Amino acid sequence: MTRTFISMAKTGGQGKTLVAQMLVLQHERKGVPAKLAAADSDTLNQRSKFGRLFTHVKELGIGEELTKIKASTDPNLAIKYWDEFGRTLLDGGHIIDVGANVASELFAWAEARNAGSLLRRRNAAPVDLVVATKAEGQAIEDARALIQYSFDKQEWLPTARRFVVLNEVAGSFAPYEADPAFKRLKAFQSQGVQILTMKRCESDIWTLLERELISVRDALKLSDVDLEKRYGIDVWTGHGGLTDLRAWADETLAAFERVGLAPSRDKSEPAVEPVGGACA
Numbered sequence: 320m321t322r323t324f325i326s327m328a329k330t331g332g333q334g335k336t337l338v339a340q341m342l343v344l345q346h347e348r349k350g351v352p353a354k355l356a357a358a359d360s361d362t363l364n365q366r367s368k369f370g371r372l373f374t375h376v377k378e379l380g381i382g383e384e385l386t387k388i389k390a391s392t393d394p395n396l397a398i399k400y401w402d403e404f405g406r407t408l409l410d411g412g413h414i415i416d417v418g419a420n421v422a423s424e425l426f427a428w429a430e431a432r433n434a435g436s437l438l439r440r441r442n443a444a445p446v447d448l449v450v451a452t453k454a455e456g457q458a459i460e461d462a463r464a465l466i467q468y469s470f471d472k473q474e475w476l477p478t479a480r481r482f483v484v485l486n487e488v489a490g491s492f493a494p495y496e497a498d499p500a501f502k503r504l505k506a507f508q509s510q511g512v513q514i515l516t517m518k519r520c521e522s523d524i525w526t527l528l529e530r531e532l533i534s535v536r537d538a539l540k541l542s543d544v545d546l547e548k549r550y551g552i553d554v555w556t557g558h559g560g561l562t563d564l565r566a567w568a569d570e571t572l573a574a575f576e577r578v579g580l581a582p583s584r585d586k587s588e589p590a591v592e593p594v595g596g597a598c599a
Contacts, residue, residue, distance in 0.1 A: 320583055321444045322479075323408060326451065327417040329461035334451040334486035334517065336368050337535075339416040341517075342449075342580075343373065344536040345572050346414070351582040356407050358425060359418030369416035372534040377413075379404050380421050401428035408434070411444030426468065429476035438477055445479035449580065451517075452504075453489040460500040466507055481512045482580050487519045513578035520567040524552065524560030535568055 326339040346353040356377040357367035370376035380401075391397075404425055407413055417425065429435070438446075448469055452462035462483060469478050483504065485492050495501040508514060527550055528538050539561070541549075546557035575581060 321412040323446045325415045326449045329465045331419045342414045354413045356415045398431045426472045435475045435477045447480040448478045449482045451484045454492045463504040483514045485516045515574045515578045522560045522563040
């Protein structure tokens with residue numbers, strides 16, 4: 320069955336766009352087509368980071384129109400603006416990278432439009448929510464709050480499956496094992512939320528990817544000769560960097576697979592789950 324994946328975080332810098340990147344790579348490796356979209360309000364670039372990493376990304380929430388809407392006193396303008404997000408959900412089969420600055424607006428739109436009713440009636444593709452968090456106290460609490468919010472808004476934005484990606488880019492989560500917010504986050508596992516760890520990538524070419532805005536998918540298609548000629552990287556540094564990047568990508572996608580974070584073709588699965596289920 321076609322699925323829609325939403326990669327989201329309540330605050331910026333948690334790794335949600337990296338998660339979306341890995342979903343793109345995963346779909347490509349499995350031969351499952353996916354359409355790409357981004358909901359962000361980055362008016363400076365007129366394109367989201369996701370849209371600068373990949374071509375053919377449907378941009379939602381970019382540009383001066385959204386800036387004007389935010390300044391307007393007419394709440395209906397914002398609701399109508401995000402209807403394009405709703406059309407994307409109805410279309411299905413998307414990987415959507417959602418900016419932290421618009422996450423709450425999308426849930427508000429869904430409630431205002433009673434989106435769940437239409438999505439269920441149209442038998443829309445299941446929507447899976449993937450929340451990323453770094454090993455920082457406030458980030459963990461934000462991830463917990465966002466998962467809870469998704470349960471609270473289940474009636475209006477039906478979520479079939481929920482995943483939390485523990486992004487170790489800022490360090491291990493081990494020091495937070497006794498943290499109350501981390502315990503509450505892990506308690507969502509009793510409600511079917513899957514939690515997985517994404518290790519920090521130690522590849523020597525990672526800084527190049529970030530600086531040049533090269534996606535992991537595209538980087539893996541490069542050779543050490545490409546890195547040497549295009550970016551002036553020593554051939555051994557490039558060779559070792561690609562080897563490490565490939566191993567990290569394989570390990571990350573294996574972690575996705577272990578918890579079922581993958582495209583599904585199971586036609587017997589219901590499109591959206593019934594309303595209900597929450598964890599305090």
